[in-house]
Amino acid sequence: ILGLGLKLLKFPKKAWKLGVNDPRKFIHAIKVAIALTLVSLFYYVKPLYEGVGGNAMWAVMTVVVLFQYTAGETISRTINRICATSIAGLLAIVVQWVASRAGDHVEPIIVGVSLFMLASAATFSRFIPIIKARFDYGAMIFILTYSLISISGYRADELLDMGLQRIFTIVIGASLCIITSITICPVWAGQELHFSIIAKMDKLANSLDGCVAQYFIDQTSYVSDEEYDKKLLGYKCVLSSKEAEDSMANFARWEPAHGQFRFRHPWKQYLKVGASMRSCATCIDALLGCVNLENKDPSDMKEQIGDVSLRLSANCAGVIREIAKTSRNMTRSSCVDILVEEMNNTAQELQEVLKSNNPINNAANNPTKAHGPPQLVLMETFQLLTLASLILEISARVEDIV
Amino acid sequence: ILGLGLKLLKFPKKAWKLGVNDPRKFIHAIKVAIALTLVSLFYYVKPLYEGVGGNAMWAVMTVVVLFQYTAGETISRTINRICATSIAGLLAIVVQWVASRAGDHVEPIIVGVSLFMLASAATFSRFIPIIKARFDYGAMIFILTYSLISISGYRADELLDMGLQRIFTIVIGASLCIITSITICPVWAGQELHFSIIAKMDKLANSLDGCVAQYFIDQTSYVSDEEYDKKLLGYKCVLSSKEAEDSMANFARWEPAHGQFRFRHPWKQYLKVGASMRSCATCIDALLGCVNLENKDPSDMKEQIGDVSLRLSANCAGVIREIAKTSRNMTRSSCVDILVEEMNNTAQELQEVLKSNNPINNAANNPTKAHGPPQLVLMETFQLLTLASLILEISARVEDIV
Numbered sequence: 001i002l003g004l005g006l007k008l009l010k011f012p013k014k015a016w017k018l019g020v021n022d023p024r025k026f027i028h029a030i031k032v033a034i035a036l037t038l039v040s041l042f043y044y045v046k047p048l049y050e051g052v053g054g055n056a057m058w059a060v061m062t063v064v065v066l067f068q069y070t071a072g073e074t075i076s077r078t079i080n081r082i083c084a085t086s087i088a089g090l091l092a093i094v095v096q097w098v099a100s101r102a103g104d105h106v107e108p109i110i111v112g113v114s115l116f117m118l119a120s121a122a123t124f125s126r127f128i129p130i131i132k133a134r135f136d137y138g139a140m141i142f143i144l145t146y147s148l149i150s151i152s153g154y155r156a157d158e159l160l161d162m163g164l165q166r167i168f169t170i171v172i173g174a175s176l177c178i179i180t181s182i183t184i185c186p187v188w189a190g191q192e193l194h195f196s197i198i199a200k201m202d203k204l205a206n207s208l209d210g211c212v213a214q215y216f217i218d219q220t221s222y223v224s225d226e227e228y229d230k231k232l233l234g235y236k237c238v239l240s241s242k243e244a245e246d247s248m249a250n251f252a253r254w255e256p257a258h259g260q261f262r263f264r265h266p267w268k269q270y271l272k273v274g275a276s277m278r279s280c281a282t283c284i285d286a287l288l289g290c291v292n293l294e295n296k297d298p299s300d301m302k303e304q305i306g307d308v309s310l311r312l313s314a315n316c317a318g319v320i321r322e323i324a325k326t327s328r329n330m331t332r333s334s335c336v337d338i339l340v341e342e343m344n345n346t347a348q349e350l351q352e353v354l355k356s357n358n359p360i361n362n363a364a365n366n367p368t369k370a371h372g373p374p375q376l377v378l379m380e381t382f383q384l385l386t387l388a389s390l391i392l393e394i395s396a397r398v399e400d401i402v
Numbered sequence: 403i404l405g406l407g408l409k410l411l412k413f414p415k416k417a418w419k420l421g422v423n424d425p426r427k428f429i430h431a432i433k434v435a436i437a438l439t440l441v442s443l444f445y446y447v448k449p450l451y452e453g454v455g456g457n458a459m460w461a462v463m464t465v466v467v468l469f470q471y472t473a474g475e476t477i478s479r480t481i482n483r484i485c486a487t488s489i490a491g492l493l494a495i496v497v498q499w500v501a502s503r504a505g506d507h508v509e510p511i512i513v514g515v516s517l518f519m520l521a522s523a524a525t526f527s528r529f530i531p532i533i534k535a536r537f538d539y540g541a542m543i544f545i546l547t548y549s550l551i552s553i554s555g556y557r558a559d560e561l562l563d564m565g566l567q568r569i570f571t572i573v574i575g576a577s578l579c580i581i582t583s584i585t586i587c588p589v590w591a592g593q594e595l596h597f598s599i600i601a602k603m604d605k606l607a608n609s610l611d612g613c614v615a616q617y618f619i620d621q622t623s624y625v626s627d628e629e630y631d632k633k634l635l636g637y638k639c640v641l642s643s644k645e646a647e648d649s650m651a652n653f654a655r656w657e658p659a660h661g662q663f664r665f666r667h668p669w670k671q672y673l674k675v676g677a678s679m680r681s682c683a684t685c686i687d688a689l690l691g692c693v694n695l696e697n698k699d700p701s702d703m704k705e706q707i708g709d710v711s712l713r714l715s716a717n718c719a720g721v722i723r724e725i726a727k728t729s730r731n732m733t734r735s736s737c738v739d740i741l742v743e744e745m746n747n748t749a750q751e752l753q754e755v756l757k758s759n760n761p762i763n764n765a766a767n768n769p770t771k772a773h774g775p776p777q778l779v780l781m782e783t784f785q786l787l788t789l790a791s792l793i794l795e796i797s798a799r800v801e802d803i804v
Binding site for chain 2: 014015018019025026028029030032033034036037056057060061064065112115116117120121123124125127128140143144147148152239240242243279285
């Protein structure tokens with residue numbers, strides 16, 4: 001119990017730190033509260049209340065459910081909700097009308113069967129990948145609206161009026177959401193994606209540097225070990241970033257032009273860049289495994305290869321950093337080509353060194369194949385890095401053109 | 403437009419195939435429809451309708467919003483919803499009572515300020531990782547209920563009654579959800595997690611086999627190339643499985659005992675196993691990169707090493723398969739220990755072969771370092787596989803004990 005108490009005591013501190021690290025989280029919380037307070041004015045101000053009546057509840061609900069962290073997500077949910085509500089409402093009214101013509105006894109049966117069919121169809125459609133990615137929320141709202149309207153329709157007879165009023169209140173809530181989300185310190189999904197990719201590039205470059213340096217340079221020269229480790233393991237966050245990137249690119253598509261981003265910004269390029277960064281990260285993972293596995297023996301061989309290897313990894317990291325820099329400013333880079341060429345040259349050089357040295361020295365100097373893997377895997381890493389840098393290069397250009 | 407038309411034409415076919423491949427998706431859709439139809443009986447059957455009145459709407463809404471694919475998710479959402487609604491409702495009533503004592507002019511101010519404060523606090527709490535993982539939905543429902551009740555409280559005066567009725571209808575909807583979800587062909591998150599991990603083990607073993615075989619054995623002997631490629635790339639699905647596994651383990655915790663799974667099944671073990679499988683998969687990824695990179699030259703050396711390498715990879719795959727088999731039956735495996743030992747022996751052997759052969763043959767036979775990497779990376783793969791197999795072993799035992 002004492003442990004639990006301590007945990008609870010630490011909890012607010014942690015939460016506070018979370019907010020201080022990223023003040024936009026505080027701002028988001030306040031934005032939601034503002035939107036809610038504004039919408040509740042519909043209740044407090046009498047003339048407004050008389051305009052919409054008890055349906056104002058729907059406006060409140062809309063705000064709570066629709067307001068999301070990024071502007072793109074809010075917009076995408078809003079469009080989903082409004083479309084789904086309209087379609088389901090219309091469909092429900094048509095079915096109701098047909099049913100009411102069919103006679104008193106058949107009416108509940110028709111309504112019930114249609115509800116059953118549509119609910120199962122819509123639920124099933126949520127499993128289809130493309131619908132799941134973009135219209136999952138819409139499908140849920142479709143079921144919700146259809147069942148609410150078709151059920152209450154059996155009792156209340158002013159369906160069309162009710163439906164219109166409901167849509168009106170939803171539109172009020174939704175526009176409040178969108179306005180608050182876009183005007184007050186907006187968080188754009190596209191911008192988030194852009195900067196998260198760039199930050200990951202930097203992390204990747206640091207990891208690569210650190211990992212090769214750890215093997216070839218004496219480790220004791222590093223003072224702050226913890227910070228160093230953190231840098232080294234930065235690539236890990238690249239590995240598990242697929243889903244977050246996918247959803248951000250998905251939301252980014254709904255956003256209007258903002259800042260440096262025009263309307264048809266090539267968001268898919270970011271996903272490609274992300275994928276090649278992940279393949280780099282898996283290589284670094286394997287490389288790091290090798291580095292930790294080997295016993296460090298300071299042989300001549302190691303020195304010889306170490307020099308070139310270090311230069312190569314520095315070049316790779318340099319290319320990644322340069323691309324990060326140019327895409328941050330979204331300019332066509334003038335020196336990426338040069339850096340890539342330099343990297344290729346260094347790689348060639350490393351290959352030469354390996355070819356001339358490896359077998360003989362290996363046999364002479366050490367009984368186990370001590371420094372085999374790092375260089376060889378490095379070769380591979382390098383290959384993937386080249387691939388990645390090419391794709392990154394393409395994307396930097398595409399960004400420039402669009 | 404024609405292309406779009408063709409796509410639309412193909413769409414139902416694809417959807418149908420999706421359902422046929424996993425009939426539980428059809429069943430789930432039908433389950434949702436059944437629950438909805440049952441709940442709509444509250445409207446159609448007169449005595450029931452008079453019992454709950456217009457609030458029956460909330461029961462319908464509850465069913466639509468709560469019903470999820472796996473039983474665990476449904477239960478977790480239900481508990482979230484009921485707790486959040488109760489807490490928010492109580493809080494709203496207390497604040498309302500205090501406000502109504504304070505006088506007519508101050509009342510809306512107190513209500514408004516409390517709404518603002520609580521809404522921003524609850525929204526912010528959704529960013530805290532542990533709350534995001536387990537109570538995200540609850541926090542949203544908290545805001546929703548609080549704002550609805552506190553706002554409508556200003557107009558309607560029978561707050562307590564309304565709140566109780568609302569909770570009553572929500573409980574009806576929720577219990578309908580849980581009953582349908584558990585009794586009719588239930589999909590347990592725990593079971594899903596269990597079998598998906600086992601299926602991934604098999605895929606991993608196949609990839610490992612295929613990848614090493616591709617390098618050492620002539621590839622033309624494989625007849626169906628596409629199927630082979632599919633097998634080879636099976637490890638990819640292991641790489642990006644983290645989030646799905648996390649959420650399934652999270653939901654599995656809420657589920658009651660079912661089948662072979664008792665109440666406090668060690669779901670965290672699955673996450674550990676999943677993590678080590680991912681590290682194996684990154685190794686296979688790197689290995690495959692090497693395999694594709696090398697030009698295939700049939701030298702003596704390759705044959706020599708190839709034999710042992712093939713045996714080693716077969717052993718690794720064997721260990722993984724054995725663990726998959728025993729965890730499928732959840733029995734303590736009698737031969738995993740033997741297999742692991744055998745694998746270790748083979749690994750030792752490979753090391754010996756490398757030690758005695760590599761440098762000289764390398765120098766003699768081929769100018770480029772053609773078959774260096776695969777074996778060496780294989781060593782590393784092997785190491786990680788051993789690690790993984792140990793963890794898997796532990797988990798197999800824990801499953802047995804619990």
